Amino acid sequence: MTSKEKSNKSRTRRNDADRVVIFDTTLRDGEQSPGASMTLGEKLQIAELLDQMGVDIIEAGFPIASNGDFEAVSEIAKIAKNAVIAGLARAGNKDIDRAGDAVKHARRPRIHTFISTSPVHMKYKLQMEPGAVLDAVSASVRHARGYTDDVEWSAEDATRTEHDFLCRCVEAAIKAGATTINIPDTVGYTVPDEYYDLIAMLIEKVPGAGDVVFSTHCHNDLGLAVANSLAGVRAGARQIECTINGLGERAGNAALEEVVMAMNVRSDAIPNWTGINAEMITRASKLVSGVTAFPVQYNKAIVGKNAFAHEAGIHQDGMLKNTQTYEIMTPESIGLKESSLVMGKHSGRHAFREKLSEMGYELGKNALEDAFVRFKDLADKKKHVYDEDIEALVDDEMASADDHIKVVALTVIAGTGGPQKATITLDVEGTHHTREASGDGPVDAIFNAIKSIVPHEARLPLYQVHAVTEGTDAQAEVSVRLEEAGKTVTGRGADTDTMVASARAYVSALNKLQVKREKTAPGSMLAS
Ligand code: KIV
Ligand code: ZN
Numbered sequence: 001m002t003s004k005e006k007s008n009k010s011r012t013r014r015n016d017a018d019r020v021v022i023f024d025t026t027l028r029d030g031e032q033s034p035g036a037s038m039t040l041g042e043k044l045q046i047a048e049l050l051d052q053m054g055v056d057i058i059e060a061g062f063p064i065a066s067n068g069d070f071e072a073v074s075e076i077a078k079i080a081k082n083a084v085i086a087g088l089a090r091a092g093n094k095d096i097d098r099a100g101d102a103v104k105h106a107r108r109p110r111i112h113t114f115i116s117t118s119p120v121h122m123k124y125k126l127q128m129e130p131g132a133v134l135d136a137v138s139a140s141v142r143h144a145r146g147y148t149d150d151v152e153w154s155a156e157d158a159t160r161t162e163h164d165f166l167c168r169c170v171e172a173a174i175k176a177g178a179t180t181i182n183i184p185d186t187v188g189y190t191v192p193d194e195y196y197d198l199i200a201m202l203i204e205k206v207p208g209a210g211d212v213v214f215s216t217h218c219h220n221d222l223g224l225a226v227a228n229s230l231a232g233v234r235a236g237a238r239q240i241e242c243t244i245n246g247l248g249e250r251a252g253n254a255a256l257e258e259v260v261m262a263m264n265v266r267s268d269a270i271p272n273w274t275g276i277n278a279e280m281i282t283r284a285s286k287l288v289s290g291v292t293a294f295p296v297q298y299n300k301a302i303v304g305k306n307a308f309a310h311e312a313g314i315h316q317d318g319m320l321k322n323t324q325t326y327e328i329m330t331p332e333s334i335g336l337k338e339s340s341l342v343m344g345k346h347s348g349r350h351a352f353r354e355k356l357s358e359m360g361y362e363l364g365k366n367a368l369e370d371a372f373v374r375f376k377d378l379a380d381k382k383k384h385v386y387d388e389d390i391e392a393l394v395d396d397e398m399a400s401a402d403d404h405i406k407v408v409a410l411t412v413i414a415g416t417g418g419p420q421k422a423t424i425t426l427d428v429e430g431t432h433h434t435r436e437a438s439g440d441g442p443v444d445a446i447f448n449a450i451k452s453i454v455p456h457e458a459r460l461p462l463y464q465v466h467a468v469t470e471g472t473d474a475q476a477e478v479s480v481r482l483e484e485a486g487k488t489v490t491g492r493g494a495d496t497d498t499m500v501a502s503a504r505a506y507v508s509a510l511n512k513l514q515v516k517r518e519k520t521a522p523g524s525m526l527a528s
Contacts, residue, residue, distance in 0.1 A: 018271045020233055020263070021056040023215065023241045024256060026288060027072070028059040028088055030247035035462065035481060036292040037488040039512050040072055041399075046244075047076040049287060050083065053280035055256075057084040057110060057239075063102035064095045068516070070102050077106035084150060086110040091140035100147030111144040112182075114154035117161040117169050130165055137169050141176035152180035154217065159183070159190040159198065167206050174208040180239060181212050185228055188221025188251060192231035199235035215239035218254045220246060225254035230262060233272050244288040245296055245303065257281045257302040257334065265329045279335040283360060290395060293464055293479035293490045302334055337387070345379035359387065361394055371397045381496050382473045392468045392477050392494040396504065399492060403511040404429050405454060407503045414442040414499075422446040424503060426453050446503050454510055458484035465498060478505040487516045 027043050030036060038046070043060070050058050060076040061069040077085040085106035087099035096113060103109035115126070115136055122128055128136070137153065144151045153173035155166060170181055183199060190198070195218070203209045216232035216239070218225040229240045246255035260276045267273065285303040289296050298305045308331045323330070331337070352372050356363060363371060371394050378393060379385050400406070408425040419438040422445035426433050435452045439445030443463065462481035467474040476498040481490045489512035493504025 014273050015271065018273060019238070020272045020274050021213070021239045022054075022256065022260070022274050022276055023057040023059060023086070023239050024050050024055045024243060025059040025217075025241050025253065026050070026243040026247055026256075027076070028061050029241075029249060029253055030243040030288070030292075031061070032249050033247055033252070033292075033294070035488060035490075036247060036294060037490075038291055039489065039515065040068065040075065042291045043072045044075060044079065046284075046287060046291065048079065049280065049284050050244075051080050053277050053284060054275040055083050056275060057086055059086045059088060059112060059241075061102075062088040064089065064098040070098060073099075073102035074105065077103050077109065080106060080108075084108040084110045086112045086152065089113045089140075089144070091115040091136040093140075093143055096140060096143050096147070100144070103148070108150065109148045110150040110152060110180075111148055112152040112154065113140045113144050114156050114182075114184075115140065116156040117166055118157035119162065120160065121157045134165075134169060134172055137172045138176040141173050141178045145177040149177075149179070151178050152182055152215070153178040154182035154184055156184060157186040159185040159195065160187070163198075163201065167202065170202055170206045171208065174206065174212055179212055180215055181209075182215040182217050182239070182241065183232070183237075184217035184241075185219055185225075186217075188219035188225065190218070190228055191222075191224060192227045195228045196231040196235045199232045199237050203236045213238050215241060216254070217241040219249065220251040220253060223251070225252070226258045226262065229254040229259055230270065233270075244284045245294065245300070247288060247292065247294065255301070257285060261302050261329060261334065264333070278333055282335040286391070290477075290492065291490070293462060293481060293492070295464075295466070308336060344385065345376060347379075355390065356394065359390065363394070363398070367397060367401055370401075378475070378496065382475070384469075384471075386469050388468045389475055392475055396492060396494040400504070400508055400511070403508065404514065405507050405511055407500070407507050408432060409434075410446065410500055410503050412442045412446065412499045420445045422449045422499075424449040424453070426450065426507065428453065442499055443502050446499060447506055450503065450506055450510070456482075456484065456510070456513070458482040458509075458513060461488075462490070463502075465501075468494065476501040478502045480505040480509045482509045482513055484513060484517075487513065489513050489516060 031038055047058055060073040063070040063073050073087045085103050087102045089095035089099035089111055091113060099111045115133055116122055122133055141151055141153050155169055158166060199214055214237040216229040216237050218228040240259050242254040242256040242259055244256050246252040260274055260278055263270050263272050264278055296303055349372055352375055374393050406427040408427050411423045413421040420442045421438045423436040433453045435449045437445055437448035437452055439448045461483055464479040466477050468477050475494050475496050477494045478501040479490055479492050489509050491505045491509025491512060493501040493508055495501040
């Protein structure tokens with residue numbers, strides 16, 4: 001029997017006791033990665049997709065951290081159709097009250113409260129004695145239970161915690177009413193056998209352990225996050241905390257796509273299963289990568305550009321004879337379709353709308369019309385228009401729909417002669433402004449011209465260009481990250497002209513920055 005046949009067979013014998021719930025923390029732990037901050041609209045877009053793909057619990061944010069985080073958790077709680085919505089809180093009442101308030105509109109709200117339990121964290125981070133930490137565990141869980149019956153408790157830095165103390169803390173959390181107990185490998189330090197033993201020991205020794213769900217939360221500092229999570233599940237954990245593309249603090253978290261596909265592909269070896277619709281993995285990966293401007297490593301498992309590419313002649317030959325020679329899963333199983341040629345410049349509105357709907361986009365009448373006009377324009381300039389082109393164009397259109405500043409026209413003089421010059425016309429809240437500026441290269445000149453119309457002090461930590469498809473007529477997708485007074489935003493722009501895409505991306509970032517500023521101090525964007 002081939003492994004595929006074996007896995008199909010065992011899939012039909014799925015046991016409820018082996019079901020693992022997927023807790024996605026892309027919007028909380030993922031967003032904590034430096035530079036990965038997202039706007040409310042982007043968070044809602046990601047949350048909607050996670051909900052659709054069968055994520056059981058979405059950790060939507062850390063409500064006490066900022067008003068923006070609170071609003072995101074609260075809005076996601078209102079739109080989620082199936083998933084439990086969790087808000088993170090430290091052990092204090094203020095944090096828990098804020099989290100309770102943020103998740104209150106969810107059909108299924110959860111408060112996730114945590115405190116550090118390792119000697120190094122208690123001594124230096126918390127400056128608390130173990131006895132006081134133990135008291136805080138009971139008090140925080142009890143307080144959280146005042147808001148919801150679904151309370152998760154985490155022992156931060158659990159894998160470097162003394163076992164006896166960890167057992168006492170877990171017991172206290174269960175007695176106070178926690179329903180999920182999370183054992184984080186906060187610093188990505190553990191190894192699979194050790195993590196297996198830790199979870200198995202807790203389940204065996206702690207009174208009441210049989211009545212709660214144990215959870216893994218593994219960071220990837222040693223590249224072991226997925227292996228550790230699966231070891232935790234083998235020991236009896238039934239919740240995995242993970243993120244799309246493995247986004248997260250430092251080296252990131254266990255990647256959702258990897259844990260899910262390990263269980264799907266090796267169901268002959270791993271009896272556990274999830275409720276995730278794996279065919280939505282590619283879309284989720286692209287969305288998260290696009291929104292954060294964190295590129296996915298080419299050879300990343302499951303979602304890397306090369307994960308299904310077969311370059312070596314000997315491999316290609318094998319693949320042509322039988323795809324199972326070098327492919328343990330099909331591209332279709334993660335929703336990766338062959339890049340298909342889209343309609344040409346003679347295609348009509350109806351075909352365009354059908355195509356968008358097939359790709360999972362539902363646009364309103366005006367947005368559809370604007371996207372169609374841009375598609376026609378693109379089809380005029382570019383010989384072949386692919387799915388990826390449409391994706392880039394529509395994402396760009398959706399992201400800029402409510403923008404107050406828009407690029408109207410751009411002329412650039414570039415080349416060896418220098419100085420490079422740019423003349424730009426921006427529409428700022430309905431009025432056109434034109435400025436010319438020079439710079440150290442055409443991109444610098446464009447950004448200087450924009451800055452003279454919309455002055456600001458934001459730093460530019462990232463300017464990134466990527467070609468959407470192959471060929472010299474490919475669309476460029478540009479990401480620009482701006483940072484101002486602790487606020488970070490990432491703007492995107494797409495066009496066959498890299499300079500136009502750069503201007504759009506910069507303007508998009510400025511629009512997002514303005515939205516963030518408006519929440520604290522409303523005012524004009526224009527140069528006085
Ligand atoms: O890594 C960690 O310990 C965390 C906790 C807050 C769960 O993210
Ligand atoms: Zn974490």
